[in-house]
Amino acid sequence: MDASPAGRALQEEAEPHPDGKLTRERMLACALEIVDRDGVEKLSMRALARALGRDPMSLYRHADNKAALLDGIAETVLAQLTVDPSDPDWVAQLRAVAHRFRHLALTHPRVVPLLVTRPLATPLALRPRGTLRPLEDILALLTRAGFTGADALHIYRALFGFL
Known part of the structure; x- marks a missing residue:
């Protein structure tokens, strides 16, 4: 057991579900904690199982x-990136998205590589x-604002390439 304050907090956060079941949400929250604290390279199924007090096979x-698991972490973080597609002020929405993305990057700096590389490693389908x-x-x-599908995709790629 990790006796450090961060390790104790992680263990407390990883307490089992009240009915004893391990949930996907609980597992991903614990995995995100490990990545935030130690980096992606330190995350393994065995380390996650140890933090959750579970057998590694139960994670599968x-x-x-x-x-x-890495896709799930990216999905968990990206779930915090909200966009209002019905807002008529598309410029303000994109500005807000940029600010939210910056906040996510500052909150979870060790997850940023996942947000950049996971989409490239996983086919769109x-x-x-949650990542889509x-x-x-x-x-x-953007299409509601009058952009063609192709132009909207170019704007999206430019925005997230910049971010």
Whole structure:
């Protein structure tokens, strides 16, 4: 057991679900804590299981492999990136998205490499829904503002390339 304050906090955060079941959300929250504290390279199924007080095999009910776990972490963080596709002021929405993304990057600096590399490593059709939501919402925002689909995609890529 890790006796450091961060280790104790992580262990407290990783307490099992009241009915004894390990949930995907609990597992991803603990994985995010490990990445925030130690970096992606220190995350393993074994380390996560140890932090959760579980057998490593129990994690595979919620993530098929480490790649799926990393996708889940990216999905968890990107869930905090909200976009209002119905806002008529698309410039203000993109500005707000940039500020929110910056806040996420400052809050989870060790997760940023995942946000940049996971989409490239996972084919579009296999990405978790949560990782596609910001893309879909921004494309909807821009097409409602009158941009063609191709132009909206170019704007999205330019924005996130810059971010």
